[in-house]
Amino acid sequence: xxxxxxxxxxxxxxxxxxxxxxxxxxxxxxxxxxxxxxxxxxxxxxxxxxxxxxxxxxxxxxxxxxxxxxxxxxxxxxxxxxxxxxxxxxxxxxxxxxxxxxxxxxxxxxxxxxxxxxxxxxxxxxxxxxxxxxxxxxxxxxxxxxxxxxxxxxxxxxxxxxxxxxxxxxxxxxxxxxxxxxxxxxxxxxxxxxxxxxxxxxxxxxxxxxxxxxxxxxxxxxxxxxxx
Numbered sequence: 001x002x003x004x005x006x007x008x009x010x011x012x013x014x015x016x017x018x019x020x021x022x023x024x025x026x027x028x029x030x031x032x033x034x035x036x037x038x039x040x041x042x043x044x045x046x047x048x049x050x051x052x053x054x055x056x057x058x059x060x061x062x063x064x065x066x067x068x069x070x071x072x073x074x075x076x077x078x079x080x081x082x083x084x085x086x087x088x089x090x091x092x093x094x095x096x097x098x099x100x101x102x103x104x105x106x107x108x109x110x111x112x113x114x115x116x117x118x119x120x121x122x123x124x125x126x127x128x129x130x131x132x133x134x135x136x137x138x139x140x141x142x143x144x145x146x147x148x149x150x151x152x153x154x155x156x157x158x159x160x161x162x163x164x165x166x167x168x169x170x171x172x173x174x175x176x177x178x179x180x181x182x183x184x185x186x187x188x189x190x191x192x193x194x195x196x197x198x199x200x201x202x203x204x205x206x207x208x209x210x211x212x213x214x215x216x217x218x219x220x221x222x223x224x225x226x227x228x
Contacts, residue, residue, distance in 0.1 A: 054132055054195065059140050063130070063197045064216050071213040072123040073198045079117055080172045081196055081219055086110040089168065098220035099194070101181065105225050108182045115196055116162060116174030125162060126198040129175045132157040133221065134193050148223055150187030155179045183225045192221040 054060045073079060083092045083099045092099045092111065103109035115129040133156045138146040147153045160175040169176075199214035 054134060054139075054146075061136070061139055062193075062195050062216065062218070063132075063214075066209070067197065067203065067212065067214055067216070068209045069197075069214065069216040071126075071198060071200070071215040073117050073126060073215040076217070078121055078123075079198070079215075079217065080114060080169065080174055081194070081217060082114040083194070083221070084112040084114060086112050086178055094222075098222060100222050100224065102224040102226050103181070103183060104228050105183045105185075105187065108180050110178050110180040112166070112176050112178055113158075113194070114166060114169060114174055114176045115198070116169070116172040117198060118172050124200060125173045127200040128159060128161050130157075130159040130197045130199065132195045133179070134195060135190060136193050148187070148190035148192055150184050151190065151223060152182040152184055153179065154181075181223070183223075187223075187225055189225060190223045192223060194219040194221050 054062055054065065060066065083101070084090060085092060087110070089112075092101055094100050101109065101111060113131055115131060117123070117126055133153070134146045135148045138149070143149075145153075145156075147156045155177065156179065158177050160177055162173050162175055164174055164176045166174060166176050196217045196219070197214045198217075199212055201212040203212040204210050
């Protein structure tokens with residue numbers, strides 16, 4: 001009798017779970033998912049996830065595929081977007097505004113991604129910064145990794161609450177976080193995008209354009225393999 005009760009409970013739980021999936025279809029909120037006919041008969045598509053992360057599982061090219069760049073941080077002269085060598089704390093910014101990251105093949109290199117806005121401005125302090133390093137040529141491919149092909153990376157994206165401290169950036173409200181990369185056997189020079197959003201508020205599930213203020217920025221990042 002006990003075994004029959006357990007089996008009956010398991011069957012009932014499975015039926016409820018499937019019913020919930022079949023009545024929940026996020027496709028209507030995100031047309032970039034493609035044709036709704038691609039969904040499995042029970043109402044879900046195994047190839048998609050929520051939210052539709054840029055370049056991962058969808059063809060979204062940047063943050064504003066879902067969000068709106070409608071925040072108060074529009075003046076780029078008051079925005080901090082920098083990449084530092086973690087060891088030397090030197091900026092990797094080039095005269096044209098891009099960033100250059102060089103390392104020997106098989107050698108790990110760690111950089112700091114620093115994002116924020118100047119203190120003492122009339123605009124609010126951003127609450128949370130989000131960023132993503134992505135190879136734009138990888139969008140639309142089947143690979144889950146959208147970092148440059150042949151490069152190993154431990155943290156290509158993050159979302160972090162503002163309030164970090166870093167020498168040299170006392171004038172700004174920032175986030176900073178390390179990222180370690182390593183060119184493997186088949187790694188070549190590559191050109192990446194650093195996609196950034198400064199935000200405050202909370203995005204609403206099913207309607208990412210409401211509930212959150214944010215501003216979107218892009219920077220070019222060049223990866224160069226130095227042969228020994």
